[in-house]
Amino acid sequence: MYETWEELEKSIVNCQKCKLCKTRQNIVFGVGNKNATVMFIGEGPGADEDRLGEPFVGRAGKLMNMAFEAIGLKREDVYIVNIVKCRPPANRNPEDDEAFACLDYLRNQVILVKPKIIVLLGSVALKNILGKEYGITASRGKWFEKKGIHYMPTWHPAALLRDETKKIDFIKDLKLVMDKLKV
Ligand code: URA
Secondary structure, three states: OOOOHHHHHHHHOOOOOOHHHHOOOOOOOOEEOOOOOEEEEEOOOOHHHHHHOOOOOOHHHHHHHHHHHHHOOOHHHOEEEEOOOOOOHHHOOOOHHHHHHHHHHHHHHHHHHOOOEEEEEOHHHHHHHOOOOOOHHHHOOOOEEEOOEEEEEEOOHHHHHHOOOHHHHHHHHHHHHHHHHHO
């Protein structure tokens, strides 16, 4: 566990803990306010993120930014990260060994940010953080608490691109987050 961002970032630059290192262009470390109250955890970088080294900059990210605007949340005020920091080929889901290898970095980021709330974007984030027994359809829109952190699972923004009706749920879930910030 590293106590500073500099040490943590330095420790990751040549990461070869899993096979995703062989096909990545860039490690997508995370972005945003390092003292954020709210952290968002996605799945893994896509092609745009791999190219630019920043999470959620492609179509799903643009949609997420629009949702942030709609509810008055600023992208630069939150911290955004993924379960895995390197792109899974052809955008497949991260495999268990890849997620496991990357989890210590994410844990370290959570410890450094100290968020009050973590939004879990989609099934991969939900299962890797809260446990395999959780399903996104049943869990989204509900609060879960673990070790003093409040978790809100919701749809992955890419799911909103495939099914417009999920946008309503997504906004609803983000509003619950905004409400919790006020208390
Ligand atoms: N999907 C994710 O889960 N993360 C990204 O950074 C981009 C798309």
